[in-house]
Amino acid sequence: MLNPQLVNKARLYSGLTLFTYVSIHLINHALGLVSVEAMQAMLDVVEQIWESLPGTIVLYGALLLHISLALLALYRRRSLRMPGTEAAQLCLGFLIPFLLAQHLASTRLSYDLYDGDDTYRAELLKFFTLSPSSGVLQIVLLIAAWIHGSIGVNYSLRLRPWYPELKTSLFALTVLVPVLAVLGFLEGGREVAEMARDPEWRARQIAHHALTPEAIAHLEHLVAWMRGTMAVLILAVLALRLVRRQWQRRRGTxxxxxxxxxxxxxxxxxxxxxxxxxxxxxxxxxxxxxxxxxxxxxxxxxxxxxxxxxxxxxxxxxxxxxxxxxxxxxxxxxxxxxxxxxxxxxxxxxxGDKQVQSRHMTGSEREIAILFADIRSFTELAETKLPYDVVFLLNRYFEEMGRAIEGAGGRVDKFIGDGIMALFGVESGIEAGCRAALAAAAAMSERLVHLNQVLSADLASPLRIGIGIHAGPAIVGEMGFGQTVSVTAIGDAVNTASRLETMTKEAGVQLIVSEEVARHAAADLDRFPAMEIMVRGRVQPLTIRSIPLGSDLAG
CATH class of the missing domain: 3.10.20.30 (Beta-grasp domain)
Structure with a gap:
């Protein structure tokens, strides 16, 4: 059985090779906006690459490999029902070989088998004067290949972390390249059509590029053979799918x-x-x-x-x-x-949704530290302020506290009114999480002093906060709906941390820390008074430490 990863990589790299060829072809056409000579100058360089032995092997090898893997992918599908973009890519992918057959016969095969002239001037003369339908076919082929390749590139890049930032620019490029190519192709054709008004020049060109009836018949036969082969392969794959379906019905459902x-x-x-x-x-x-x-x-x-x-x-x-x-x-x-x-x-x-790469979507029980913080008497303060003053004040407060939490290695879980909930140790473990939570409490206390100084002219009295920290098992996962989904935690440890923050009001201190936090952080908090309390919802008493200021932890 073929390795799926190797198959995907082979399909991707062969597709990128072909997409590179198509991109160069389109850019070459776009140079028609400059002149036919500019188109020819680039073609002379490109031909040295693609018409060399290694280039030919790489190009046609990629083409045959990509078609083979596309047929394999079609066979492996159990259902042909798929999203619209995927269906468009599939249909265009199987349309391209039929369009390509005619193009190959009139260009590469004509040059190689019958010494045709492979200059841009000769091609444009044929496409715009001698056989306009071939010119239309050329444009349809390139645009179909470009759209097919662009969809594939989008699928391969869309999970890259930098892709959302470049998505708009890449989309603009996806539209711009074929538009410039068509305009360049038309302008080059117009230039050659002007030359063809000279009867002598036109007669010389037709005589020089004319193929014998036998050569034309041979090329038409090759086109029919290539298209017929592709049609037979597609029909064979579809037939094999039907045979497989009948065989699987016997196995059951x-x-x-x-x-x-x-x-x-x-x-x-x-x-x-x-x-x-x-x-x-x-x-x-x-x-x-x-x-x-x-x-x-x-x-x-x-x-x-x-x-x-x-x-x-x-x-x-x-x-x-x-x-x-x-x-x-x-x-x-x-x-x-x-x-x-x-x-x-x-x-x-x-x-762009964070859930795509989330490590917490399914939820798991983890030992973490939880911090709750709240502004004291904020309701009374808000009643004396205009609405925009309240919003300004809260945003400045959240910014300072958020920086303190994230600077210590924590994760702001949510803002609740004038309160904050933060998680520590979700990735690093409970020991590191408890140390980070204590560091965050100290930093929050220090930043609050700075904030009160900055806002002294706007505050009748300095802002005061209460902070509660507890550690223990909690269920961590992404919860919510739509755009409000975020990583959060629920459980007894979360409820306990919230109640410790509430207790700071009665105790008249800025910070209350449970003994579990001190133990996991290996922090010496013996200089702060300890007491046992009963927390609603818990059977066993909880030992806590009351700390006047979070900044005292740094002492």
Missing amino acids: FRVSYPDGRRIEALFGTSVLEVSRMARIPHASVCGGRGRCSTCRVRVVAPASALPELSDLEMKVLHRVAAAPNVRLACQLRPSGDLTVTPLLMPTVGV
Whole structure:
């Protein structure tokens, strides 16, 4: 069995080789806006590359390999139902060989077999004067190849972290290149058409480029043979698909159950993503089912016997997003028995969405540190301020506190009114997380002093805050809906941290830290008074440390 990763790479690299050739061809056409001589000058350089023995091997080898892999991909599909962009790429891909046959016969084969003139002037004369239909065919071929290649490049690049920033520029380039090529081609044709008004020049050119009837018949035969061969190959693949389908029917079927209660029956060998598409069930798949983006991932409930082993490709992608053991890629999962799946991402997820590369989407229990902070008596303060003053004040406060948290290595989870929730140790572990949380509390205290100095003219009294920090197990994952999805944490440890922050009001201190935080951080907090408290929802008492100012931790 062919390695899927090697097949994908071969298809990508062969496609990029052909796309490079098409791009150079279009740029060469665009030089017609300068002059036919400029077109010819570039062609002379390009021909030395592509018409050399290595260039010929690379170019035609890439063409044959790409067509072969496209036929293989068509055979492997269990369903021809697919997104519109993917369908357009597929149709254009199989249209190109039929268009290319005529172009090859009238250019490369004509030159090689019958010593034709391969200058731009000769080609433009033929396309615009002797055989305008060939000129139209040339433009249609290049644009079809360009669109096909652009879709493929988009699929291969869209998961790169830098792609969203360049997407607009690349789209503009995608439109600009063929437009300039067509304009250059037309301008070059107009220039040659002007020359062709001279009857003597026209007669000499026609005599020089004329082919014998036998040569024309031979080239037409080659065109028919190339098109016929391609048609036979496509029909053979479609026939093999029908044979495979009948054979698989004898093996039986399996059922996929979805959260909305639908149960879809499919033939063995069909992927879960293909099942969704056949049943018109919306299912995310940014990379088009190539096993690269992880957006089609699903939570699976099924006996082990119904699930095939993870391939290297699927294992690599799932490891990248830290997926749970019961999560699989729908595009790679071809079950051998009934199963229940829950898609983990919204069908509308896009390339730029953080969920695409998220390591927390499925949720997991982790030991982390949680910090809550709140401004004291902010309601009374807000009542004396105009709305835009309140917004300005809060934004300055959030900026200072956010910088303190992120500077210490934490993650701002959310802003709640005038409060802040932050997580520490989500990636680094609870020990590093507790140390970072204490460092953040000290930095927040120091930044608050600076903020009060800056805003002294706008405040009747300095801002005061309360901070509570606790550590323990919590469920961490991406939660929310639509654009409000973010990594957050829930659980007893989160509730406890929130209650410690509330207790700072009664204790008259800026910071309360649980003994768990001090222990995991290996911090000596013995100089601060300790006490045992009962926290609502907890059975065991909790030992805490009351610290007058967060900045005291640096002492």
